[in-house]
Amino acid sequence: MxxxxxxxxxxxxxxxxxxxxxxxxxxxxxxxxxxxxxxxxxxxxxxxxxxxxxxxxxxxxxxxxxxxxxxxxxxxxxxxxxxxxxxxxxxxxxxxxxxxxxxxxxxxxxxxxxxxxxxxxxxxxxxxxxxxxxxxxxxxxxGEDWTDLSTDLPASAVDPLAMAQARQFLRDTKDSVRQSFADLSDADLLRALGVLTRHGTLNRAGALLLVDDPHGLVHTAYVHRRTPAGELTANEQLSAPLVTTLARLFDLISARTDTTSVDVSPLVQVQVADLPPAAIREALVNAVMHRDYRGPDRIVVEHTATRLAVTSPGGFVSGVTPDNVLTTASRSRNPRLAEAIRKLGLGETAGLGVDRMYAAMAGLGHRPPEFTTDEGTVKV
Known part of the structure; x- marks a missing residue:
């Protein structure tokens, strides 16, 4: 220098x-x-x-x-x-x-x-x-976990549609233990997910995942354009519980993701998604799992035919940078929420989500995902 x-x-x-x-x-x-x-x-x-x-x-x-x-x-x-x-x-x-x-x-x-x-x-x-x-x-x-703090919400405050979606996520996993959770009573399922306190109230992770905000606060925005500079073809402002929001995002993106025909042999042709579903899923789940929920800002999902960008509030946790995100030891801002999401079968084992994104992109010949941060947000 x-x-x-x-x-x-x-x-x-x-x-x-x-x-x-x-x-x-x-x-x-x-x-x-x-x-x-x-x-x-x-x-x-x-x-x-x-x-x-x-x-x-x-x-x-x-x-x-x-x-x-x-x-x-x-x-x-x-x-x-x-x-x-x-x-x-x-x-x-x-x-x-x-x-x-x-x-x-x-x-x-x-x-x-x-x-x-x-x-x-x-x-x-x-x-x-x-x-x-x-x-x-x-x-x-x-290392304080905001999502592990107790609320005054009883178990009965959970949204029935959110609970039904949580059970569906569990049934869709390939893990027999998780599948068995889907048949538990509401209270036992909440305990299994780690979102019910010993006093019988929900912690903040449970409230985020499964309770409908009475004020309709928008926490996630999804926008779609055919091209980066094109007109909006979809614009949804989502305020539902996080499990319902994730299911909706998966559907919105899947319905607008193009496929390309690839000849794997003279007689066999397969359809390959232009954006790898595994990478999409991990990007969305990571944003929900690791964002900062202590402010009013929202996750923004920008989708075009060839690109998906997910911006989430809160910079990287201490010690993580765009340069070492693949190699540094994983540490979540919201351990209780992250644990519940993983138990639902939505997130990878701690530390493997980013690896899976890289592998999914490389498997289809795409460039690896790019991470940027401005201290207030993380964008992938």
Whole structure:
């Protein structure tokens, strides 16, 4: 990176979600506060590196101004200025006879503030977080499961159509144990799914899956166009319980997915779906399973003849990025909801859903699925 700056590239063009360049300001005290804010910002995201002694612009040898900050003093200042205190690594770096300081910030299990302000790295900026966003990040870092919390809804609050659909999903599985769940009483089925508390009320996972929202809140939108820029041919706003919504999405997409004839031998021809059903199913189930339900935003499913895009509220959970989504250990934002969905036979064993999407796409010669995130959403 420093070679590129020395060669003339402005440092700000090299900054990223995990790299920032700084210089010493008008006073050491102000600089240390600025560094504490930058460190907290990185720690509240996925960690990062701060290089002190490089001007953002322009590039060239003159951008490498260096700094004389003392490493122990810098480490202590960041520790003292952050709440809760943040421990970072501070080390000197010599480059072309210019001394700089490199601050390595780990991703933290806590959420850190400086002077009462909480920020998080988004792109190349530190964005202020609202109290609600901060509370969600704290819950995610602590591994708290919002969907495991109890509601005051009795078991009788479940929607009969949703229960019937849940039983149908169970009968459609190839697992004899799951199939046997379909014949249980409502109360026993709710217990088997893990959505009935010991007090006889539904947890939030059960309410999401099986209770009709009395306010008709739309949580999922489906839109279809023949071409990406074409006119809408379908636009459905879905507010039903999640099991009913998933069944409806499966039907909507299946009815509008084209097939192509493929000759497998001179005498045998098969019809192959242009979009692999297994990949479609996993993309939809993953969105429902892992989205953030603590806000009003909705899942958006955009469908064309050759493309399906599913956008769900809530960024990746801590430690997961678009680059490592296939290889990193699986961790759900909503473990209780995820468990119930898997028991219904809708989701893969933990950690295998994304693998199955990749395999389904590769099996038909398609490019692998693409994941993007802007911290507020995940899109596949």
């Amino acid at each position: 420093l070679d590129a700056v020395y060669a003339g590239r402005p440092a700000h063009q090299l900054e990223s979600e995990q790299l920032d360049f700084k210089t010493v300001g008008r006073s050491v005290s102000d600089t240390l506060t600025d560094l504490a804010e930058a460190a907290a910002c990185f720690a509240n995201h996925r960690g990062g590196v701060i290089v002190v002694g490089v001007h953002d612009r322009p590039g060239g040898p003159d951008a490498l101004v260096g700094c004389t900050l003392d490493e122990p003093q810098t480490r202590l200042a960041i520790f003292e200025r952050t709440e809760p205190s943040l421990t970072v690594d501070v080390a000197p770096l010599m480059y072309r006879d210019t001394r700089m300081v490199v601050i390595t910030v780990p991703e933290s299990a806590a959420v850190h503030a400086v002077r009462g302000r909480v920020t998080q790295r988004v792109g190349t900026s530190c964005m202020a977080m609202s109290p609600d966003q901060t509370a969600r990040l704290v819950a995610d870092r602590r």
